[in-house]
Amino acid sequence: MSLPARSEERLPIEFAEEEQSLRVTGFWLFLITDLLIFASLFSSYAVYVPMSAGGPTPMGLFHLGPVLIETLALLTSSFTVGVAIWAMRRGQISLLRYALVVTLLLGAVFVGLELHEFVLDVAQGAGWQRSAFLSSFFLLVATHGAHVSFGILWAIALLFQLARHGLTAVTSRKLYTFALYWHFLDIVWVCIFTFVYLIGKVS
Amino acid sequence: MSAAEERDLSESPQEFEQGLRIIDPHFAEERFPWRQVIGFAASLALTIAALLLVRGGVLAPQLLTAALFALAALQVGIQLGVFMHLRESRGPAWHVPLLALGIAIAVGMVGMSIWIMTFKWGVS
Numbered sequence: 001m002s003l004p005a006r007s008e009e010r011l012p013i014e015f016a017e018e019e020q021s022l023r024v025t026g027f028w029l030f031l032i033t034d035l036l037i038f039a040s041l042f043s044s045y046a047v048y049v050p051m052s053a054g055g056p057t058p059m060g061l062f063h064l065g066p067v068l069i070e071t072l073a074l075l076t077s078s079f080t081v082g083v084a085i086w087a088m089r090r091g092q093i094s095l096l097r098y099a100l101v102v103t104l105l106l107g108a109v110f111v112g113l114e115l116h117e118f119v120l121d122v123a124q125g126a127g128w129q130r131s132a133f134l135s136s137f138f139l140l141v142a143t144h145g146a147h148v149s150f151g152i153l154w155a156i157a158l159l160f161q162l163a164r165h166g167l168t169a170v171t172s173r174k175l176y177t178f179a180l181y182w183h184f185l186d187i188v189w190v191c192i193f194t195f196v197y198l199i200g201k202v203s
Numbered sequence: 204m205s206a207a208e209e210r211d212l213s214e215s216p217q218e219f220e221q222g223l224r225i226i227d228p229h230f231a232e233e234r235f236p237w238r239q240v241i242g243f244a245a246s247l248a249l250t251i252a253a254l255l256l257v258r259g260g261v262l263a264p265q266l267l268t269a270a271l272f273a274l275a276a277l278q279v280g281i282q283l284g285v286f287m288h289l290r291e292s293r294g295p296a297w298h299v300p301l302l303a304l305g306i307a308i309a310v311g312m313v314g315m316s317i318w319i320m321t322f323k324w325g326v327s
Contacts, residue, residue: 011293021293028298032305039309043316050320064254071250079243082286086236183286187279193250194275198257202264202271 012089013172020173027177031184034147038188041140042195049200053131058200061126063117067197070113071189074148077106078186085179093167096175097159103182104155107148114145137196144192147185154178242285249278 015021049058084099118138121127128138158175165171253274256267283289290296 012291015291015293018293025292025298029301032298032301035302035305035309036312039312042309042313046313046316047320064257068250068254072247075243075246075250078246078282078286079239082239082242083236085288086233086239090233180287183282186286187282190246190250190275190278190282194253194271198253198271199268201257202267 013091013167013169014088014176017169017173020169023173024176024180027180031180034184038140038143038191041136041143042191045136045140045196048132048136051132052134055130055134056124056126058133058137058196059203061121062197062200064197064201066113066117067193070110070117071193073106073110073113074186074189077103077110078183080106081179081182085176088167088172088175091167093162096167097162100155100159100162100175104152107152107155107182111145111149111152114141118142141192141196144185144188147188151178151182151185154181238285242281246278246281249274249281 014024080099080103084096084103087093087095087099121134126134128135155178158171158178161171161174253271256262256270256274262270289299289302292298
């Protein structure tokens with residue numbers, strides 16, 4: 001009895017080469033370690049949040065309006081990168097490129113709004129040196145913001161690689177791992193939005 | 204190590220077929236990204252629901268906190284299941300048990316920190 005023929009075309013392009021599919025698994029391992037970094041930052045925030053040293057408290061400091069816009073920008077960018085991968089698997093390279101550009105623009109909107117919030121906080125004396133609460137707040141939220149900023153640079157680099165090499169097993173695997181990274185950051189933001197901003201408004 | 208001792212570590216045809224079964228074979232036939240659109244709509248609805256719960260102020264604080272945690276957990280599930288193709292992998296999905304372990308450690312670390320601080324009021 002002969003074994004069924006290998007039909008690599010039955011696999012999505014990012015899994016078509018065995019080595020690339022192993023790299024995807026490796027990237028999942030990186031995301032899991034990154035999850036532990038964020039878990040330790042969330043832990044320190046949970047410990048320090050009551051220690052506002054007579055300064056601003058979450059209840060008084062946070063404004064949910066701008067934070068909601070940041071959240072909507074990031075949720076939408078997570079959707080557009082999902083569409084990008086969907087288009088990549090169908091070989092629709094122009095839709096892929098368009099969705100990726102929208103993703104990184106929304107990411108830039110998110111980072112811009114977050115920096116604006118930080119600048120306003122610092123201007124009213126709520127900087128990271130003010131209290132343990134604010135130190136842990138800035139450390140947690142800015143670590144996420146730094147991840148998003150890095151993701152934007154990564155997406156720009158991928159757009160150049162896509163223009164130069166087209167959709168190959170390697171570029172598609174890179175795009176797929178970028179999508180995993182971006183969705184992971186959306187998960188972290190959902191946790192920040194809930195545990196930091198929304199819980200901060202619960203008396 | 205002699206050449207005879209080297210083992211071929213690449214996947215066998217059976218393993219390849221097994222890997223195919225995990226990935227949706229119809230990935231290329233969808234004409235519209237319905238899963239992504241539904242996942243996006245659900246995550247928007249959950250975000251707005253969480254915000255309305257906080258703004259409404261109807262629920263007692265403890266109940267409200269529990270509801271917010273539940274809504275966040277649902278959103279995380281949507282991101283993993285719909286957008287990150289969590290179940291897809293070529294061959295065994297090794298990342299799934301490792302992710303479960305990572306989430307268990309993360310939830311344990313944050314949960315224990317909150318728990319231990321409930322004994323510290325008035326001390327610090």
